[in-house]
Amino acid sequence: MLLTIDDLLANDEVALVRALLDRAEWSSGAATAGTQAVTVKNNQQIAEDAPLLPELRRIVLAALNRSPMFFTAVLPHRIVPPCFNRYADDADRYGAHIDNSMRALPDGSGYVRADISATLFLSDPADYDGGELVIEDTYGRHEVKLPAGSLVVYPSSSVHQVQPVTRGERIGCFMFIQSLVRDAEQRRLLFDLDMELLALRQQLGETPSMVRLTGVYHNLLRRWGDT
Numbered sequence: 001m002l003l004t005i006d007d008l009l010a011n012d013e014v015a016l017v018r019a020l021l022d023r024a025e026w027s028s029g030a031a032t033a034g035t036q037a038v039t040v041k042n043n044q045q046i047a048e049d050a051p052l053l054p055e056l057r058r059i060v061l062a063a064l065n066r067s068p069m070f071f072t073a074v075l076p077h078r079i080v081p082p083c084f085n086r087y088a089d090d091a092d093r094y095g096a097h098i099d100n101s102m103r104a105l106p107d108g109s110g111y112v113r114a115d116i117s118a119t120l121f122l123s124d125p126a127d128y129d130g131g132e133l134v135i136e137d138t139y140g141r142h143e144v145k146l147p148a149g150s151l152v153v154y155p156s157s158s159v160h161q162v163q164p165v166t167r168g169e170r171i172g173c174f175m176f177i178q179s180l181v182r183d184a185e186q187r188r189l190l191f192d193l194d195m196e197l198l199a200l201r202q203q204l205g206e207t208p209s210m211v212r213l214t215g216v217y218h219n220l221l222r223r224w225g226d227t
Contacts, residue, residue: 001188002135002142002154003073008063008120009149017059017122018148020052021171026086029094040095043162045085048106057081060120060173072194074153075180075187077227078112080105082120087131087162088169094162101156103176113178114156120173121146128168135160153177155184180225190224193217 009017026044046053060082064070080103087093102111119133125145132143133152136159143163144152154160156176181187194217201210 001073001184001191002137002144002152003069004144004146005067005069005073005151005153006147007149008067008070008151009059011149013059013063014122014149017056017173018171020056021046021084021122024050024052024084029085029091032083040097040161042091042093042095043085043087044091045083053084056084056173060175070151070153073187073191074116074118074177075190075221075225076177077180078178080112080114080176082173082175084122084171084173086169086171087165088128092130092166093164096159096161098159099156099176112176113182114176115179115182115184116153116177117156117160118151118153118175118177119144120149120151120175122148122171122173123169124148128170129166130163131165131170132163133160134163157184180227181221182226183224186220186224190217190221193220 024046027047029041029043029045030038031047032045046056061079064076064079070076099114099117101114103114104111123131124147132145135142135144135154137155146152162170179187181190193213197210197214197217200213204210
């Protein structure tokens with residue numbers, strides 16, 4: 001499932017993140033690329049030992065934690081700490097690739113299964129040309145270029161790429177999530193059910209049927225979920 005979440009970060013949070021990134025040093029993005037991706041990855045990112053990285057991650061993770069839409073769409077179990085990247089000048093693209101299935105945690109404590117990938121846009125679309133995130137799935141090819149502060153989530157198993165940036169710079173944040181529900185179709189069914197429950201609850205209130213239907217959602221999550 002491909003889903004966008006508008007305004008995950010408020011305007012003041014975007015401004016704070018960008019101010020912190022303006023003080024950061026950029027290094028090669030090859031550090032987080034797998035054996036296939038490293039051959040087509042040409043961007044920059046913030047090094048793991050950068051002093052500003054913990055604060056940047058805190059801001060993004062706090063925004064994810066307060067977003068009901070992120071929770072119901074992703075059902076997050078574990079998140080690889082967010083990383084930050086830049087496309088500009090000679091570091092301007094990321095060719096077609098599939099994200100590694102297992103992502104090492106930066107503290108060396110283990111691995112996270114990458115069920116879902118996410119990109120948080122931190123540059124306004126008017127500030128750069130190109131730089132579209134192109135995602136291929138069973139429904140075709142999707143080009144995504146969102147306002148600063150908005151997020152897109154998509155299956156880590158999909159082929160995707162970042163188109164060349166031909167003007168300006170594209171700043172973003174990317175992360176990988178292990179879901180409580182491994183199967184993508186089951187996650188989609190749960191998401192659709194939860195959205196309809198929300199709509200019905202607003203129309204009808206907390207009726208006995210709503211209580212039972214909500215129970216169906218949670219019993220399915222109990223059956224399919226893995227903690």
